[in-house]
Amino acid sequence: MATITFLGAAQEVTGSCHLLESPAVGRVLLDCGMHQGGDAVERIQDEEFVFDPATIDAVLLSHAHLDHSGMLPRLYHEGFRGDVICNGATAELLHVMLHDSVGLYLRDLERTNLRNARRGRPAIEPVYNQDDVNGVLGLCRGYRFGERNSLGQGGTVVFHDAGHILGSSIIEVLINEGDEPRTLVFSGDLGKKDSVLMNAPAKLQHADVVLMESTYGDREHRGEQDSLLQLRDILQQTWKRGGSVMIPAFAVGRTQDILFHLGCLAQQGELDPWEVFLDSPMAIDVTKIYDRWLDLLDGDEVRHLSDAQKTSLETFVPTLNLAVSTEESMAINRIKGGAIIIAGSGMCTGGRIRHHFKQRIWDDRNTIIFTGFQAQGTLGRILVEGVNRIKLFGEEYVVKARIETLGGLSAHAGQSGLIEWIGGFEPAPRTVLVHGEVRSQEALRLKLADKLQLQAEIPRRGESITF
Known part of the structure; x- marks a missing residue:
């Protein structure tokens, strides 16, 4: 008999962590994520x-977020020495993600x-440091999609393409105990x-138990083409x-x-007057990793890129400027209009985007575009919900910039996509x-009962x- 205990992302979106226990596989974590929202130091x-x-014998990691x-x-700091098992691209992304994360944490802790x-x-x-990052990265084992790998004394794990980000995986665990093997997805x-x-998420056909995300279980997304037109109009x-x-x-x-998407607009002559700034050293490093794995990202749009465009996603946007240093980031402040600034963090819980808000959020000529889910308690969620004033770096700012949301750029499946996937x-x-808020989960549960008679x-x- 196997047991799963839900330790995070249970009736919430962030902090994914589920403990699988079985004599066949041992004690295995499915993900080991942090919660987001609020003060970063206090949260960690x-x-x-x-x-x-x-x-814990092993961690099966779905992706690098x-x-x-x-x-x-x-x-790792508290004693874990098992394997971190994931897709090969995820293992490479983790080097960037975890080093950047611990650097931000330690700098925030120093200020605190x-x-x-x-x-x-x-x-x-500090509850962990750079040595712990290096230690846990040394435990990573990266595998290809579809490759079967032993897990514990009587288990097998297979990763399938989840289509969310580079390396993101649907994890299939086969547990061989007694006469009746069981499958967890x-x-x-x-x-x-x-x-x-x-790519579209891989479709599996058999499982005894499925743990399914439900982030957008209560809504649909606009199509990619509609979102491109919306982005053009906002610009x-x-x-x-x-x-x-x-x-x-x-x-x-x-x-x-x-x-x-900005590159597509540039190729259509819609981006000529704009200067584009990617103000995130981590995003710059990650984009280079995406370039190296471009053959894995074989959607129609990527296949149709010309050889020159396919050399690098960066060269697809001719007016792109990369801001690596703090000085380069601060120099963007001198541009009063005509700048498109892409910066982290995605939920505005930290990073350089908050410094750009400080310079521009009080000016009604400017626009903030959200392109992904904003968890409860984050600055991004508060802004999407229409707050009039926010506090940044100990000072209060009035919110006059226009707030826009491009739902079609979400990397998550919408309600119909989730229903179609589980229906397979x-x-x-x-x-x-x-991995969903209660409202989204309840809406999805009702739809699953109605469409598939699934409880x-x-x-x-x-x-x-x-x-």
């Missing part, structure tokens, strides 16, 4: 494992400790069929006002999608909804199921 300091990390991978260094010192408060010790984050850079309107555009973007996946299993498996479960954090 407050994260705690309800298990002894030294007893920090809400799925960000607590790996702390897991300076404030504490001025107030006579004790210093806060963890969807990770599922992409859309019409994503410009990614035209902002140009007429004499403003600039700020795009908060995740370094992995979303930034590359945005660059591709025969017979219908036991289905558990994870899905919605576990709370800490709950377990056996199969």
Whole structure:
């Protein structure tokens, strides 16, 4: 008998972590992600494992986004020495993601400790450091999609393309105990069929239990072409006002999608007057990794790129400027209009985008474009919901910039895509909804019952199921 305990992304979107326990495979984590929202230092300091990390035999990692991978260094710091098993592209992306994440954390912690010192408060010790990042990266084992790998004494794991970001995987675990082998499928984050850079998610046909994400379980996305036209119109309107555009973007996946769409507009002559700034050292490094793995990203749009364009996603946008240093980032402030600024973080919880907000969010000529899900408690969510004032770096700012959302650029499947994917299993498996807010999950559960006569479960954090 196997047990799954839901330790994160249970009735919430971030912090993906599920514990699989079975004599055949041992104690295995499906993802080890951090929660997002609120103060970064407080959030990381407050994260705690309800298990002894030294007893975990392996981590099966669906992809490199920090809400799925960000607590790996702390897991190592507290005694984990098993394998981190993932797709090969994910293993390469982790080097960039985790080093950048720990660097930001330690810098934020240093600032926090300076404030504490001025107030006579004790210093806060880091819960992990660069040595822990290097240590856990040394445990990574990258495999190809479709490759069968042994897990524990009687298990097998296979990764399938989830179509969400580079390397993102649907994880299939075959558990051989007794006379009746069982199959667990963890969807990770599922992409859309019409994503410009990614393949459609792989369709599996058999599972006893499926853990399925439900981020957009209550809604559909606009089509990619509609979103491209919407982006063109937003840029035209902002140009007429004499403003600039700020795009908060995740370094992995979303930034590359945005660059591709801007490149399409550039090829149509729609981007000529704009200067485009990619203001994220991590996103720049990740884009270079995408270039190296471009053959894996074999959607129609990528296949139809000319040889010159396919050399690099960066060269697809002729007016692109790369801001690596702090000085290059600050120099963007001197441009008063006609700048498209792509910067992290995607939910505005940190990073350089907050500095650009400080310079421009109070000016009604400017526009902020959100292209992905904004979790509860994040600055991005507050802005999307229409707040009038925000606090940045201890000062209050009025929000006058226009707020726009391009839902069609989301890297997640919408409701119909989720229903179609789970509907491919025969017979219908036991289905558990994870990685979604309760409203989205309840809406999806009703649709699954209506369309497929499938009764899905919605576990709370800490709950377990056996199969």
